[in-house]
Amino acid sequence: MIAILDYDAGNTKSVEKAINYLGTEAKITRDRDEIMSSEKVILPGVGNFGDAMQKLKEYKLDKVIYDLTEKGTPFLGICLGLQLLYETSEESPGVSGLGILKGTVKRIPEQPGLKIPHIGWNSLSIRENATLFQGVQQNSYVYFVHSYYLEAENENEVAATTDYSALIHASVEKDNIFACQFHPEKSGMIGLRILENFISIKSPVKEGC
16 A cells, blocks of 8 residues: 555645556555555645645654655655755745755746746656656656755756756655655656556565564
């Protein structure tokens, strides 16, 4: 089963629907035992960085996420879920993110002819051998909805980029942690392939008593 973390940040139902469409059971939950026993976990989200961090702490899901990532459970952040994995965001000065990955989230720079928030389809420049993008063609289009973007500290963790007023780190991979700024669940067949690649990642073997 794949657990979809419920912290009142929206976008959970569309993720659940996409996972179920691919023939895999998914459950929206904030129950620690259910989450910790899941084969994989997804942190979706739309909304404000600071509000979301407050909710994660209120439901004690921040501690669950730390335990999951340390355990080695395959973990996928989507949109705001990607941003929360990092240290800070210009959207909420003074609020610390989870800090699991190193980098900052910045506001997309104003540029004539480009609207903010960035809403729509953009093509990806994909790193060779990126796990989430196996079978996905270079320059494939995916769907974005965001005003803030990731600038990862370690470029070796960047799996895909796109350009929209700035070079946007659109997807990252490090060990068992994966994240996308775009919405795979709203990106048609390409997005479904990305989710399918995540589902196919091997979970750590559970040790017996």
